[in-house]
Amino acid sequence: MGIALAGKYLDRLSYRVWVLCGDSEMAEGSIWEALDKASYYQLSNLIAIVDVNRLGQRGPTELEWNLDGYARRAEAFGARVLTINGHDLAEIDEALATAAEGDGSQPTVVLARTIKGRGFSEVENHEGWHGKPFPEDMAIRAVAELGGERSLRIRSPLPETPTHATPATPIPDTPSTPKYPIGEKVATRKAYGDTLAALGADHPRVVALDGEVSNSTHADQFAKAYPGRYFEMFIAEQQLVASAVGLSVRHYVPFASTFAAFFTRAYDFIRMAAISQANIRLVGSHAGVEIGADGPSQMALEDLAMMRAVQGSTVLYPSDATSTAALVEAMAEQSGVSYLRTTRGAYPVLYNAGESFPIGGAKLLRSSPDDAVTLIGAGVTLHACLAAAERLAGGGIRARVIDLYSIKPIDTEALAAAAAVTNGRLVVVEDHHPEGGLGSAVTDALLDAGPQTLRVAHLCVRDLPGSGTSEELLAAAGIDAQHIEAAARDLLNDW
Amino acid sequence: MGIALAGKYLDRLSYRVWVLCGDSEMAEGSIWEALDKASYYQLSNLIAIVDVNRLGQRGPTELEWNLDGYARRAEAFGARVLTINGHDLAEIDEALATAAEGDGSQPTVVLARTIKGRGFSEVENHEGWHGKPFPEDMAIRAVAELGGERSLRIRSPLPETPTHATPATPIPDTPSTPKYPIGEKVATRKAYGDTLAALGADHPRVVALDGEVSNSTHADQFAKAYPGRYFEMFIAEQQLVASAVGLSVRHYVPFASTFAAFFTRAYDFIRMAAISQANIRLVGSHAGVEIGADGPSQMALEDLAMMRAVQGSTVLYPSDATSTAALVEAMAEQSGVSYLRTTRGAYPVLYNAGESFPIGGAKLLRSSPDDAVTLIGAGVTLHACLAAAERLAGGGIRARVIDLYSIKPIDTEALAAAAAVTNGRLVVVEDHHPEGGLGSAVTDALLDAGPQTLRVAHLCVRDLPGSGTSEELLAAAGIDAQHIEAAARDLLNDW
Numbered sequence: 001m002g003i004a005l006a007g008k009y010l011d012r013l014s015y016r017v018w019v020l021c022g023d024s025e026m027a028e029g030s031i032w033e034a035l036d037k038a039s040y041y042q043l044s045n046l047i048a049i050v051d052v053n054r055l056g057q058r059g060p061t062e063l064e065w066n067l068d069g070y071a072r073r074a075e076a077f078g079a080r081v082l083t084i085n086g087h088d089l090a091e092i093d094e095a096l097a098t099a100a101e102g103d104g105s106q107p108t109v110v111l112a113r114t115i116k117g118r119g120f121s122e123v124e125n126h127e128g129w130h131g132k133p134f135p136e137d138m139a140i141r142a143v144a145e146l147g148g149e150r151s152l153r154i155r156s157p158l159p160e161t162p163t164h165a166t167p168a169t170p171i172p173d174t175p176s177t178p179k180y181p182i183g184e185k186v187a188t189r190k191a192y193g194d195t196l197a198a199l200g201a202d203h204p205r206v207v208a209l210d211g212e213v214s215n216s217t218h219a220d221q222f223a224k225a226y227p228g229r230y231f232e233m234f235i236a237e238q239q240l241v242a243s244a245v246g247l248s249v250r251h252y253v254p255f256a257s258t259f260a261a262f263f264t265r266a267y268d269f270i271r272m273a274a275i276s277q278a279n280i281r282l283v284g285s286h287a288g289v290e291i292g293a294d295g296p297s298q299m300a301l302e303d304l305a306m307m308r309a310v311q312g313s314t315v316l317y318p319s320d321a322t323s324t325a326a327l328v329e330a331m332a333e334q335s336g337v338s339y340l341r342t343t344r345g346a347y348p349v350l351y352n353a354g355e356s357f358p359i360g361g362a363k364l365l366r367s368s369p370d371d372a373v374t375l376i377g378a379g380v381t382l383h384a385c386l387a388a389a390e391r392l393a394g395g396g397i398r399a400r401v402i403d404l405y406s407i408k409p410i411d412t413e414a415l416a417a418a419a420a421v422t423n424g425r426l427v428v429v430e431d432h433h434p435e436g437g438l439g440s441a442v443t444d445a446l447l448d449a450g451p452q453t454l455r456v457a458h459l460c461v462r463d464l465p466g467s468g469t470s471e472e473l474l475a476a477a478g479i480d481a482q483h484i485e486a487a488a489r490d491l492l493n494d495w
Numbered sequence: 496m497g498i499a500l501a502g503k504y505l506d507r508l509s510y511r512v513w514v515l516c517g518d519s520e521m522a523e524g525s526i527w528e529a530l531d532k533a534s535y536y537q538l539s540n541l542i543a544i545v546d547v548n549r550l551g552q553r554g555p556t557e558l559e560w561n562l563d564g565y566a567r568r569a570e571a572f573g574a575r576v577l578t579i580n581g582h583d584l585a586e587i588d589e590a591l592a593t594a595a596e597g598d599g600s601q602p603t604v605v606l607a608r609t610i611k612g613r614g615f616s617e618v619e620n621h622e623g624w625h626g627k628p629f630p631e632d633m634a635i636r637a638v639a640e641l642g643g644e645r646s647l648r649i650r651s652p653l654p655e656t657p658t659h660a661t662p663a664t665p666i667p668d669t670p671s672t673p674k675y676p677i678g679e680k681v682a683t684r685k686a687y688g689d690t691l692a693a694l695g696a697d698h699p700r701v702v703a704l705d706g707e708v709s710n711s712t713h714a715d716q717f718a719k720a721y722p723g724r725y726f727e728m729f730i731a732e733q734q735l736v737a738s739a740v741g742l743s744v745r746h747y748v749p750f751a752s753t754f755a756a757f758f759t760r761a762y763d764f765i766r767m768a769a770i771s772q773a774n775i776r777l778v779g780s781h782a783g784v785e786i787g788a789d790g791p792s793q794m795a796l797e798d799l800a801m802m803r804a805v806q807g808s809t810v811l812y813p814s815d816a817t818s819t820a821a822l823v824e825a826m827a828e829q830s831g832v833s834y835l836r837t838t839r840g841a842y843p844v845l846y847n848a849g850e851s852f853p854i855g856g857a858k859l860l861r862s863s864p865d866d867a868v869t870l871i872g873a874g875v876t877l878h879a880c881l882a883a884a885e886r887l888a889g890g891g892i893r894a895r896v897i898d899l900y901s902i903k904p905i906d907t908e909a910l911a912a913a914a915a916v917t918n919g920r921l922v923v924v925e926d927h928h929p930e931g932g933l934g935s936a937v938t939d940a941l942l943d944a945g946p947q948t949l950r951v952a953h954l955c956v957r958d959l960p961g962s963g964t965s966e967e968l969l970a971a972a973g974i975d976a977q978h979i980e981a982a983a984r985d986l987l988n989d990w
Contacts (some may be wrong), residue, residue, distance in 0.1 A: 027531060027729040028760075029524020036522060040557055058710040062535055062729050068569075076571040212519060215553040234522040234557050250901060264762040265523075266747075267801065271759050275791045275959065296770045296806075305804035306762065307931040309797035311959050353826050408930070422948070434939065435803040435903070436931030443938050444929065444953070451919070451950035456942040464770065 001034050001239060002246015002254075004046040004107075005231060010207070015079060015159075016100055018097035023063070025057040032077060033239040035107065039078020041231075044102035046110045048079075051086065051327045053116040067111050087113030119146050132461065151451040157279050165287075172232045176202060177329060179353035180321040185346035188379070189285040190323035191343050193218025195328040196255055206332060207247055209233050211240045211258035217239075217285040218344070219257045228294060233413045237265035244280040245273045253281070260284025260300030260341055267306055274311045274337045276370035282307075285342045288431030289465045290380045295440040296465050300341070305436025307339040308348045308408050314338035315408040317438075319382035322351040323363075323405050345470055347383050350403075362411035363403040367418075371400040373425040373488045374418040378404045378438055381459075385475070387481035388427075392488055399428050399488060407438060411480040412445045419446060419454065429459040429479050496529050496734060497741015497749075499541040499602075500726060505702070506745060510654075511595055514543045518558070519551040525764075527572060528672035528734040530602065536726075539597035543574075543604045546581065548611040552625040562606050569604040581607030603734075640890045645794055663761020669695060672824060674848035675816040680841035683874070684780040686816035687837050688713025690823040691750055695721045701827060702742055704728050706735045706753035710782045711870045712837070714752045737816040740773040748776070748827050755779025755795030755836055762801055769832045776826045777802075780837045783926030784960045784968035785875045787839070791960050795836070800931025802834040803903050807826070809833035809854060810903040812933075814877035818845040818858075818900050825854050840965055842878050850865065857906035858898040862913075866895040868920040868983045869913040873899045876954075879969070882976035883922075887983055894983060902933060907940040914949065915939060920986045924954040924974050954981035 004017040038046050054064045063069045071081045080103055086093040092112070117123035120142040123134075130298065134142055143149060154353040169210040178194040180186050182219060199206045200222050207229045214220035214232070224232035229350040237258055244254040263284050273280050287300040307315045314334050318324040324342065331338045350365065357363070365382075366389050373392075377385035382403050389399040400418050404410070419426060430438035439458040446452050474480040499512040519857035520526060532713040533541050533916045549559045558564045566576045575598055579586040587607070594603040612618035620627075629637060638644060673689040675681050694701045702724045709715035709727070720724035728735040732753055758765065760778050768775050780876050782795040802810045809829050815820040815948040819837065845860070852858070860877075861884050868887075872880035877898050884894040895913050899905070914921060934953040941947050956972040969975040 024730050027528070027707075027731045029526070029731065030760075031524070031530040032527040033522070033524040036557070056709055056729070058715065062531070074569075076567040091856055138530045210553075212522075212551050212553055220553065234551070235519050236522045236524065240522060261761070261766075264766050265525075267759040267762040267797075268757070271756075271797060272792060277959075298498050301806070302762075302766060302801070302804035305796070305800050305931045309800035309932075310927060311791075311796070311927050312707060394558040433804050433806060436935060437804075440931060440935040440939060444935060447938055447949055447951040448953060451948070453946070453948040454942060455946035458939070458943060464772075494823060 001037055001043070001046070002243040003249050004038065004043040004246070005041060005243060006247050006250035006252060007045050008041070008043055010252060016045045016047060019046070021048050021050045022050045022318065023050055023061050026050065028064060029168055030242070030345050032438060033236040034242065035074060035077040035079055037233065037236065037239050038107035039245070042105045043107050044104050046107040048107065050109060050111050050416055051114055052111055053114040053329055053409055055116045055127060055130065056143060059127055061202040062434060065113060067113055071456055078106060078107040079107050080106045082203055083111045084113070086114035087118060103207065108323050113207040121145060129415060135302060154457070156469070167281055169251070177325050177353065180349040182349050182352060184349050186321035186349055187346040188318055188321060188324040189216070189218050189342040189344065191324035192283055192328055192340065193221035195325040197221040197225045199329065199332055202230065203253065203332065205251065206253045206255065207231070209240055209254060209256040211237050213258055217257035217283065237262050238269050241269040241273065241280070241282070245276065245278040247282050248278045255281045255283060257283040257285065260287040260303045260451055261298055263303060264306065270337060274313060278337070279335045279336070281338050281340070282429060283340045283342060286344045287341045288380065289461055289477050290343055290345060290431055290470050292470045292473060295467040295469050299465060301433045301461055303341060304407060304438065305430050308436060308441065310337050311472065312336045316359065316405060317341040317378040317407055318405045319377070319403055320347065320350040320378050322353055322355060323357045326355070326357040327359070329479070330357070334359060338437040341379060343380050345380070347380065351442040360406050360409035362406065362414040364400065364414065365403055366399065366401040369421065371398045371422050373397065373427060373485060373491055374400040374402060374422045375488065376402045376404050376426060376428045376442055378407065378430070380431050380474070384479065384481045384484055385429060388484035388488065391485045392479065393456060397492065404438060404442070407441045410445045412449050415442055416449055419452065424452065426454065427457045427459065427484055427487045427491065429484055431474070431479060432460055434458065434460045434462055453492055457486055457491055496532055496538070497738040498744050499538040499741070500531065500536060500738060501742050501745035501747060503536070505540060505747060506724065511542060514541070516543050516545045517600055518545055518547045518549070518556050519808065521545065522557060523987045525733040525737070528731040529737065530569060530572040530574055532728065532731065537600045538602050539599050541602040542594040543602065543603060545606050546609055547606055547727060548609040550611045550622060550625065554622055562608055565606050570751070573600045573601060574604040576604050576606060578606045579608070581609035582613060610746050616640060625741060625807040631988050647934070650775070663734070672820050672848065677844050677847060679844050680840040680842055682838060683813055683818035683819040684711070684839065685841070686714050686819035687778055687823055687835065688716035690820040692716040692823065693825055695724065698748065698827065700746065701748045701750065702726070704735055704739055704749060704751045706730055706732050706757060708753055711754070712752040712778065722867045730758050733764050736761040736764035736768065736775070738770065738775070739775040740768045743773045743775050750776045750777040750778060752780065754793060755782040755798045756793055758798060758954050765805055765832060769808060774830045776833050776835070777830070778835045778837060781839045782836045782893060783875065784956055784972050785838055785840060785926055785965045786970060787853060787965045788962050792910065792961040794960060796928045796956050799902060799927050799933065800837060803936065805832050807831045808903060809861060811854070811900060812836040812873040812902055813900045814872070814898055815842065815843055815845040817848055817850060818852045821850070821852040822854070825852070836874060838875050840875070841874065855901050855904035855906060857901065857909040859895065859909065860898055861894065861896040865895055865917065866893045866917050868892065868922060868986055869895040869897060869917045870979060870983065871897045871899050871921060871923045871933070871937055873902065873925070875926050875969070876974055879974065879976045879979055880924060883979035883983065886976065886980045892983065892987065899933060902936045905936055905940045907944050907970040910937055910941055911944055914947065919947065919949040921949065922952045922979055922982045922986065924979055926969070926974060927955055929953065929955045929957055948983065951984055954978055955983055980988035
């Protein structure tokens with residue numbers, strides 16, 4: 001899908017995308033998300049060939065050889081369908097030639113009726129042979145029945161070299177980063193939209209996709225400015241991520257956004273993007289209980305765990321507009337799967353424009369050599385940490401405050417220094433479930449670095465949240481300034 | 496889907512399941528997985544009403560008011576379609592009556608053409624009002640235009656009390672647990688199949704589902720023994736989990752299995768099952784690099800992180816057949832979302848039949864008061880820990896070995912005791928990515944329990960694995976006995 005989108009709308013090249021599908025996988029909803037989008041975007045350069053051999057891994061498929069059934073579905077989803085005998089070379093040749101011509105407005109689905117194991121009578125159309133190598137004696141009989149060892153050499157015409165391919169352009173050094181005055185309340189999702197639009201101006205290969213919530217994620221700012229480089233994926237998150245992968249294959253710089261919670265729909269695609277070594281940028285808004293009234297179904301409380309566990313991933317969680325802008329720019333140049341978590345509400349800008357936020361870094365917002373305790377937050381909880389530090393200072397307790405905007409990779413050095421100064425006393429606060437998020441990231445990093453003596457208060461969302469205001473829900477989860485202050489005092493009293 | 500399945504095949508009650516869908520969500524592949532299965536299982540008791548109001552959150556939907564387009568798709572997926580004006584009470588009444596009768600073999604989809612915001616001219620059919628409350632002045636005008644404040648009371652006929660409902664039966668105390676002789680090599684996935692079939696005999700409310708890999712997960716043993724209580728979900732993992740949730744609503748005890756990696760397809764459904772407080776059991780086979788030849792796309796290396804982060808979840812990872820059998824039985828009685836990770840290969844049975852494996856416990860397989868280091872594993876890595884302890888003993892080093900079969904909840908007491916005895920020296924070994932799995936579970940638990948001095952070697956799968964034998968891949972990832980021994984020696988040398 002993404003490669004075909006790029007071919008038709010961005011590269012404007014005449015290449016075609018050939019996709020080989022098994023019949024079993026036609027049961028996956030993601031197949032229908034793809035066909036739906038392929039017909040919506042009139043991708044006549046996309047051809048799916050379905051090998052309808054009737055047999056899955058454990059037995060017959062749902063539709064077996066009901067080719068009409070497959071055809072009705074594919075046609076209803078907007079495809080042109082060609083049905084052939086998948087063992088007849090002339091029919092294959094004709095179908096591929098017809099498919100390759102395209103019809104200008106529809107993707108093509110070639111339904112090829114085949115017989116699994118055809119040509120070897122011992123297994124032909126039999127169950128129980130999926131993914132199994134033959135024992136040696138069977139292998140010998142199979143080769144014999146198939147006509148003996150042959151050394152066929154087949155020459156196919158070479159594809160023409162495309163002439164209009166645009167080479168990948170490096171990101172210019174000085175994109176026009178949006179600037180925000182310190183103290184102004186700006187939602188990080190808004191800063192994402194501003195920066196994406198700015199990147200769009202500077203960099204013609206930046207493209208954006210969203211899952212029907214662009215007015216919430218603020219991807220709509222890019223969509224309005226560069227409609228030709230924006231792809232609406234509607235509510236189909238698997239296809240949202242899959243298309244981003246395809247666009248990255250064509251050397252575009254895709255940013256895909258939706259509510260952070262909804263990326264859980266696409267976890268397999270995210271995982272596979274990492275395995276495929278694609279370069280995609282995911283931006284999840286409305287994370288955590290902070291969203292308030294909409295309730296737990298819309299609250300991402302597992303996203304940091306999910307994204308950290310992806311091989312080679314980058315996980316970012318800025319607290320203010322300035323750092324968001326810097327990190328969105330950095331993501332454009334980052335390889336692999338990168339993820340940025342944004343917040344619904346507007347919070348004060350903390351940093352001056354031009355301050356640097358390298359991926360893998362952290363910011364010390366308050367520190368002294370006499371700090372008694374370290375408060376670590378990111379996103380909405382960083383603001384609570386700052387307020388708690390202020391309260392603690394009022395009681396004569398110096399608290400170091402770390403903005404852990406880069407959760408993976410993580411600034412182990414800053415964490416180790418803080419742990420050393422504050423005698424191992426850490427309060428880690430996150431708007432996320434206890435497992436796999438900020439808390440784990442901090443302690444994993446410290447313990448990977450060597451022996452540690454730590455006393456950690458881990459404030460996070462332990463119970464099922466309800467609906468309420470942000471303030472009510474942050475307090476109910478025990479991750480607001482008051483709870484942070486109390487946890488810090490407890491750590492000091494205990495030791 | 497699951498409630499309708501239960502009604503038709505298990506409860507054999509005449510109830511109907513009414514589902515209200517938004518038109519925007521028809522873009523989700525999961526909708527088509529559901530309709531596909533509803534028609535495969537001839538669920539004429541399932542009626543989906545689609546509110547086709549043309550407007551999503553950010554603008555028009557893909558198909559807008561193309562009701563024929565929706566109808567063609569739903570019909571191709573096997574549904575009977577009724578198209579109505581969703582504002583005409585007589586048409587609604589007739590459609591619901593027709594739908595309620597059922598037609599014996601097909602689910603029904605009622606496509607209701609509606610106008611968003613109908614009756615208030617300022618917003619009717621306008622974009623930009625999704626999920627937004629009116630300002631007070633608009634609210635006053637809306638009420639006025641809709642006919643002013645009224646206090647209508649509508650009485651509908653009460654549903655008949657079903658007469659054949661089966662009450663939930665408690666699990667009998669003594670299910671016929673399969674027994675395995677110590678030392679025999681048995682794959683934990685095989686023990687899952689054995690135990691599930693045994694539970695099936697003892698407990699009529701246990702049901703099973705699988706995603707077209709039952710011959711690999713061994714759910715096929717249950718399917719063969721109790722075909723009436725087995726539901727094949729083919730390759731549609733979202734629907735696999737969704738149906739399990741529905742079956743649990745009807746007080747069945749569903750076990751849903753597939754390759755552990757493929758549950759990433761259903762993460763949103765798993766998360767939502769927890770939020771919905773459903774009681775479902777998920778069993779993921781073929782976890783980790785241990786699977787060998789099939790390569791990283793089939794290797795679950797994020798599943799423990801994903802499942803731990805689910806609110807109130809239970810995460811189990813047994814190392815042998817005996818403990819697997821005990822934990823599968825325990826899962827039948829466990830509430831919430833529980834997950835069991837099984838292993839492809841066959842490894843020696845470690846425990847005597849009848850040994851107890853409470854959820855939240857751990858097993859000390861080797862221990863003495865003079866232990867110098869603790870080795871913590873689960874699943875395949877536990878066997879490597881035992882082999883490493885043997886090697887260390889040969890060099891005069893006593894290693895404590897913990898079988899951490901229950902990852903969530905976790906046996907903090909056993910971990911704290913081991914840390915205390917071995918001077919905080921822990922080697923944690925897992926066939927999983929570094930983030931959110933066994934390593935995090937151990938250190939999170941210890942640090943939650945209070946101040947700790949720890950020196951941890953965390954052996955896990957850090958790089959993208961390739962294809963090879965189990966032994967080759969476990970060695971390449973650095974999680975075999977040799978690497979564990981070396982890590983333990985390093986911890987002792989460092990301190």
